[in-house]
Amino acid sequence: MEVTSAMADEVDYLKTQLGEKEKEIAALKTKLAAFEKNSTSVPQLLDRVTPLTPLKAKAALSNEDIMRYSRQLLLPELGVQGQLNLFKTSVLIVGCGGLGCPLAQYLAAAGIGRLGLLDYDEVELSNLHRQVLHGEENQGQTKARSAANAVRRLNSTVECVPYHLQLSPENALQLIQQYPVHSNNVPTRYLVNDACVLSGKPLVSASALRMEGQLTLYNYDGGPCYRCLYPVPPPPETVTNCSDGGVLGVVPGIMGCLQALEVLKIASGHGSSCGQQLVTFDAQSARFRSIRLRPKQLGCVVCGEEPCVTQLIDYEAFCGSAATDKCRRLNLLSKEQRITVQDYKSIVDNAEPHLLLDVRPLVEVDICNLPSSLNIPLSSLEEKKSEHMQLLQERIGQLKQQIDGVCWPPVYVICKMGNDSQKAVRILGKMSGTEVDNIKVKDICGGLMAWAQWIDPKFPQY
Amino acid sequence: MCDIPSCLTNVCVLYFAKSAELSGVREELLQVDTPINSQDLWTRLLGLRVLQGHVVLAVRHQYVAIDDQEALTLRDGDEVAVVPPLSGG
Numbered sequence: 001m002e003v004t005s006a007m008a009d010e011v012d013y014l015k016t017q018l019g020e021k022e023k024e025i026a027a028l029k030t031k032l033a034a035f036e037k038n039s040t041s042v043p044q045l046l047d048r049v050t051p052l053t054p055l056k057a058k059a060a061l062s063n064e065d066i067m068r069y070s071r072q073l074l075l076p077e078l079g080v081q082g083q084l085n086l087f088k089t090s091v092l093i094v095g096c097g098g099l100g101c102p103l104a105q106y107l108a109a110a111g112i113g114r115l116g117l118l119d120y121d122e123v124e125l126s127n128l129h130r131q132v133l134h135g136e137e138n139q140g141q142t143k144a145r146s147a148a149n150a151v152r153r154l155n156s157t158v159e160c161v162p163y164h165l166q167l168s169p170e171n172a173l174q175l176i177q178q179y180p181v182h183s184n185n186v187p188t189r190y191l192v193n194d195a196c197v198l199s200g201k202p203l204v205s206a207s208a209l210r211m212e213g214q215l216t217l218y219n220y221d222g223g224p225c226y227r228c229l230y231p232v233p234p235p236p237e238t239v240t241n242c243s244d245g246g247v248l249g250v251v252p253g254i255m256g257c258l259q260a261l262e263v264l265k266i267a268s269g270h271g272s273s274c275g276q277q278l279v280t281f282d283a284q285s286a287r288f289r290s291i292r293l294r295p296k297q298l299g300c301v302v303c304g305e306e307p308c309v310t311q312l313i314d315y316e317a318f319c320g321s322a323a324t325d326k327c328r329r330l331n332l333l334s335k336e337q338r339i340t341v342q343d344y345k346s347i348v349d350n351a352e353p354h355l356l357l358d359v360r361p362l363v364e365v366d367i368c369n370l371p372s373s374l375n376i377p378l379s380s381l382e383e384k385k386s387e388h389m390q391l392l393q394e395r396i397g398q399l400k401q402q403i404d405g406v407c408w409p410p411v412y413v414i415c416k417m418g419n420d421s422q423k424a425v426r427i428l429g430k431m432s433g434t435e436v437d438n439i440k441v442k443d444i445c446g447g448l449m450a451w452a453q454w455i456d457p458k459f460p461q462y
Numbered sequence: 463m464c465d466i467p468s469c470l471t472n473v474c475v476l477y478f479a480k481s482a483e484l485s486g487v488r489e490e491l492l493q494v495d496t497p498i499n500s501q502d503l504w505t506r507l508l509g510l511r512v513l514q515g516h517v518v519l520a521v522r523h524q525y526v527a528i529d530d531q532e533a534l535t536l537r538d539g540d541e542v543a544v545v546p547p548l549s550g551g
Contacts, residue, residue, distance in 0.1 A: 098550075189547075209550030212479055230547055232515030234480075239549045247550055278518055278525075280478055280545060291520040291543060294527065 043152070043160045045145050049175045052161065055113045057088045069111055082268035083111060089267035092116035092179035094167060094192055096147040098130035098252030099206050099259060105133060106260035108151040108158045112267065115151060116179055118163040119143035126462065130249030167191060169312035176201060181263050190233065191315045193218060193226035197303045198311070204262050204272075206255040209245050213255035213281035215274065216293075217262060219303065223276035228297040233319040251283045332422040337429075338443045341450045344412060353402045354410045355395055359424040364416060368448070368460040378420045381427045384435065393436045400437060408432075408440040416462075418447040471496045473540045475507060481517065481544040484509045492542075497533035500526045507544060518545040 061069075061080060072078050091112055093100045096119040104115055121143050123134045133150040134143065144162035151160050165171065167188050172195040180201060189205070196203040202220035206213065219225045258279070262272045278291040302309040339347075347354060358365060358373040365375045374395055380388040399409040411428065415421040421443045428441045444451075452459035475492050482488045485508065494506055503526075504510070504519060519526045520543040521534060 207548035207550055209479065209548045212548060214479075214545070214548050229518060230516040234516045234546070235512065245550065252550070278520075278545060280543075282478075289543065290523060291518060291545065292524045293518070294525045 043148050043162055045142060045148075046161065046163050047165055049163070049165075049171045049178075052090075052114075052178050055088045055090060055159075058084055060084075065111070072110065077270055078264075078268050082270060085269045086111050086264065086267050087113045089181060090114035090116065090179045091181045091263055091267070092118065092176060094118050094188065096131070096133065096143040097121075097127065098208060098247065098249065099256040101131045101133040101147065102253050102256035103260045103263070104147055104151055105154065106257060107263060108155045108160075110260075110264055111155065112158060112263075114159040114161065114179075116161045116163060116175070117144045117147045117151070118165065118167065118175075119147070120164065120166040130247060130252050132249075132253065169314065172312055173199060181266055188315065189226055190318060191312065194302050194309055194312055197225050202266060202272075204259050204266070206252075206259045208252035208255045209247055211248055211251060211283040213251050213258075213283070215255060215258050215262070215279040215281075216277070217272055217274045220266075220272065221275040222295055224293055224296050225300060225303040227302050228300045229278075229293065231301070236320050248283065251281070254281060254283075329417075330419045330422055333425055333443055337425055337441075338422075338445050339412065340445050341455050344444050344451075345455050347412070352410075353399060354412055355399050357392075357411055357413045357424070357428075358415070359413055359420050360415050364462075367462055370414070370448070370451070373414065378415070378424050378427075381424055389435060396437050396439060408438045411439045411441045412444050413441060414444045414451075415447045417449055418443065418445050421447060468495055468497065470494070471536045471540070472538050473536055473542050476541060476543045478543065478545045479548050480546045481507075481510055481513060484512070485544075494536060496536040498536065499533055500528050500530045503534065503542070504528045510544065513544075513546050516546060519543070520545065 061073075061083060065083070066073065069083055073080060073083055089112055091107055091114070093104055093107075093115060096104065096117050100117070100119070104117060107115060119142070123131070123138045123141050123143055123146050125136075125139060127143075128134060128136065131143070134141075134146045135150075138146040138149075142162070142164045144164045148160040148162040151158060163175070167175070169191065172191055176192075176195045177199045181204065192205075193203060196219050200219075203218040203226070204215075205218055205226070206215045208214075216229075217223060258281075262274050264270075265272050276293045276295060278293055280289045280291070281287075282289075296303055298305050301307060356370060356373040358369055358375045359378040359381065360375070361377050361379070362375065369375070374391070376388045376392060396409055396411070403409060413421040413424045413428065415424070425441050425443045428436075428439065432439045432441065446453075448459065449461055452461045470493050472491050472493055475490050477485050477488055477490075492506060494503060500519065503521075504514070510517070514528060517528075519528055521536070522540055523543070526534065
């Protein structure tokens with residue numbers, strides 16, 4: 001009896017164990033299936049433009065579509081037909097940054113058919129305050145891939161085509177011809193504009209900087225193209241970008257959302273009301289303004305009656321600057337007028353008497369600075385602000401006493417990247433011996449960011 | 463408002479983007495002749511010469527071509543906006 005009972009216990013135990021293992025296997029199988037399904041639907045990152053199959057129009061909404069889009073289907077302005085129109089629309093987003101992220105997010109959420117996501121950059125920590133599709137874990141990943149993954153999590157029915165490439169005159173037309181509606185950000189505006197005009201597509205363009213935003217719809221319904229309004233590219237030195245000027249993240253967020261709104265209105269068949277308008281947003285006063293623009297210009301070189309731009313040109317040459325968001329590097333000085341950060345480090349280590357002049361704006365000096373530096377912003381030097389000129393002369397005087405007049409007092413000029421400091425060296429060179437005592441003035445190449453990279457890794461980068 | 467051929471009027475000039483940086487103000491009251499052609503109005507706005515060709519000038523929310531010879535009739539309190547394109551994203 002005892003033996004039998006012990007055996008029965010053993011059988012029960014084994015049965016339970018087996019049941020548990022079977023459950024575990026089933027769970028693993030489900031997990032594997034889900035993983036395999038997901039990994040096949042991860043869109044392939046493209047490094048060149050390939051032909052896409054045309055989107056198939058859906059005849060009717062599925063029950064899942066109805067549930068998912070119910071709140072927008074209730075709008076008479078959209079309705080079932082508008083939703084079906086969205087399903088068959090492809091949109092190319094040029095730049096998955098501060099504007100492109102909210103734009104992609106809302107277009108995907110609303111059920112756009114296909115999203116081309118183009119960006120040549122990788123995700124950096126300094127992007128995250130405004131480029132809200134990317135997360136901390138995406139740092140170092142390509143922005144196109146990271147944005148595509150985020151979009152897929154939001155709405156797996158949207159077809160994403162991530163492009164890790166730089167838009168160029170060679171690939172722009174082929175790319176843009178595949179997408180009926182576009183939206184873009186700087187600095188490839190002329191390129192995207194011309195490609196849109198040449199392929200007859202509207203361009204929903206937005207931009208944001210500091211506390212301001214702008215939205216314009218180009219090449220739409222008799223309205224102007226970018227060149228009708230801005231025939232001449234601005235001189236490169238007058239262009240400020242986000243990494244120089246800064247931007248509050250929510251400002252491109254608002255502008256990207258406005259872009260999404262206009263794209264949805266066009267894609268659903270409702271039509272945009274922004275044609276021939278320039279909408280400006282002043283974030284400080286929370287005011288929008290609409291400026292009624294002139295119509296398309298008959299004499300426009302690309303969209304006019306007798307265009308002379310009939311194919312894409314070299315836009316970097318046309319604009320006189322490299323077409324990327326990265327900072328430009330000026331080269332204004334001779335070799336003798338510049339020193340490296342390593343040279344400056346040894347000057348500090350040897351305690352050589354000198355004056356370090358930091359010419360960044362005060363707001364940047366507050367972020368970080370080298371302890372012994374004197375701050376006079378470049379703008380003050382340009383305007384020769386009297387209080388700053390006095391301060392400079394005082395410090396030069398002190399330095400002169402310290403070195404006992406053996407030679408001209410050395411002044412080293414620094415800024416963030418080494419562009420403004422070169423301009424300052426030129427100005428100070430002219431002031432030397434006239435507005436201030438004679439000085440020997442030199443630029444520190446690469447500025448504080450080079451200092452952080454090569455000399456002091458603890459120095460903050462921004 | 464102006465019955466005589468030319469008189470003075472106060473307009474409010476709004477500076478956006480780079481033009482605010484160049485002029486040093488976001489907004490100013492300016493006394494100008496009226497009627498005035500857009501080229502003369504533009505030259506009254508100091509320090510903006512570098513922007514010509516890539517700026518939108520608007521009077522009462524309407525685009526005005528800077529090289530236009532047509533006379534603009536301005537009234538007290540009219541809004542003149544200087545809007546260069548923004549370069550960030």
